[in-house]
Amino acid sequence: xxxxxxxxxxxxxxxxxxxxxxxxxxxxxxxxxxxxxxxxxxxxxxxxxxxxxxxxxxxxxxxxxxxxxxxxxxxxxxxxxxxxxxxxxxxxxx
Amino acid sequence: xxxxxxxxxxxxxxxxxxxxxxxxxxxxxxxxxxxxxxxxxxxxxxxxxxxxxxxxxxxxxxxxxxxxxxxxxxxxxxxxxxxxxxxxxxxxxxxxxxxxxxxxxxxxxxxxxxxxxxxxxxxxxxxxxxxxxxxxxxxxxxxxxxxxxxxxxxxxxxxxxxxxxxxxxxxxxxxxxxxxxxxxxxxxxxx
Numbered sequence: 349x350x351x352x353x354x355x356x357x358x359x360x361x362x363x364x365x366x367x368x369x370x371x372x373x374x375x376x377x378x379x380x381x382x383x384x385x386x387x388x389x390x391x392x393x394x395x396x397x398x399x400x401x402x403x404x405x406x407x408x409x410x411x412x413x414x415x416x417x418x419x420x421x422x423x424x425x426x427x428x429x430x431x432x433x434x435x436x437x438x439x440x441x442x
Numbered sequence: 443x444x445x446x447x448x449x450x451x452x453x454x455x456x457x458x459x460x461x462x463x464x465x466x467x468x469x470x471x472x473x474x475x476x477x478x479x480x481x482x483x484x485x486x487x488x489x490x491x492x493x494x495x496x497x498x499x500x501x502x503x504x505x506x507x508x509x510x511x512x513x514x515x516x517x518x519x520x521x522x523x524x525x526x527x528x529x530x531x532x533x534x535x536x537x538x539x540x541x542x543x544x545x546x547x548x549x550x551x552x553x554x555x556x557x558x559x560x561x562x563x564x565x566x567x568x569x570x571x572x573x574x575x576x577x578x579x580x581x582x583x584x585x586x587x588x589x590x591x592x593x594x595x596x597x598x599x600x601x602x603x604x605x606x607x608x609x610x611x612x613x614x615x616x617x618x619x620x621x622x623x624x625x626x627x628x629x630x631x632x633x
Contacts, residue, residue, distance in 0.1 A: 354633075357567075358625045362618075364568035365590050369559035373472035374486050378464050381493045382457075 445509055452500045464493060467513050470592070473559075474514065475521045477591040478584060479528075480555035480572055488524055492517050507601060514602045518584055525580065574624035582617035589614055 374380070443451075443462070451459035471492050476485035495516050503512060553569035555576075560568045575583055581603070588594045588602065600610045 354626065354629055357629050358622055361567040361571045361574075361625050362621065364560065364564040364571050367561060367564075368557065368568075368591055369561075370469050370473050371476055371482075371558045373468040373489055377468050377486075377489060377493070378461055380490050381464070381497070382460075384490055384494050385497060 446505075449500065449503065449505065449509060452497070460497060463496070463509075467510070468493075470510075471513060471517045474517045474588070474592055477557065477572075477575075477587045478518070478521045479524055480576060482558075484524060484528075485521075488517070488520050491520055495520070511598070511601050514588075515604075518588075518602060522580055522584065570625065570628060571621070574621045574628065577624055578617055578620055582613050582620065585610055585613040586617040586621070 448459055448462065452463065468489065472485055472489045475488040475492070476482065479485055479488065492513065496513060503509075507515075551573060553566075553573045555572045556565055556569050557572065575586065578586065585599055585603065588599045589596070594602075596607055596610045596614070599605075599614075600607045603610065605613075
């Protein structure tokens with residue numbers, strides 16, 4: 349008896365979609381889709397902003413490279429031994 | 443208008459063609475997505491995304507299948523993507539449930555979706571069936587929904603899912619078996 353009731357419930361549930369009607373899509377769908385197609389997707393930057401960002405990055409990288417090159421040249425140029433260096437060497441020999 | 447002419451007009455960016463295709467397929471896309479994702483707001487968003495995709499990719503459409511099949515395919519893909527996103531969000535939520543007490547954790551799933559196209563006397567049974575459909579593996583869920591809700595033939599489903607007819611038959615057979623099992627478990631715990 350209980351089993352029959354269970355089976356009947358299962359059959360009813362499985363048949364519940366037999367006469368399903370179609371739901372209506374949003375009536376403003378066309379306008380929304382057109383709007384979505386013309387507006388840039390969120391997260392996408394305008395070309396002008398992209399160029400400004402790229403220029404800023406190039407400037408920062410360029411300045412860093414210039415500074416690095418300048419300090420490298422300064423360090424590698426021949427230098428006169430300082431007084432302390434002379435005395436250190438002198439003490440070492442004796 | 444012949445389908446080839448409509449596709450040509452779409453490829454030329456004709457706004458009337460856009461309107462025409464949406465008049466023709468909007469309900470189909472919305473209903474397919476709604477029955478799979480079981481949430482009206484999500485289905486509306488997906489419907490918008492499907493048509494944006496259709497209009498943006500129409501130039502790449504090679505007409506190897508009908509326009510309807512192609513639109514169905516985009517709808518199913520987009521909807522399943524969204525289902526996956528929701529599932530991964532849910533998994534994150536489930537992790538927090540580990541810290542809840544035993545009684546809260548064992549709360550049974552309750553039917554939450556009421557399809558607007560179901561007759562009043564069938565609403566309860568249908569919402570329980572939708573709950574069971576939600577638990578099916580993705581392919582079974584899609585094949586069963588396309589067959590039962592969209593009333594598509596196995597051949598049409600095979601074209602949309604790019605599968606053989608036998609595979610679709612097998613998918614729907616297994617879906618029905620799984621649904622029977624889920625419903626049995628549900629009714630045993632709710633009598």
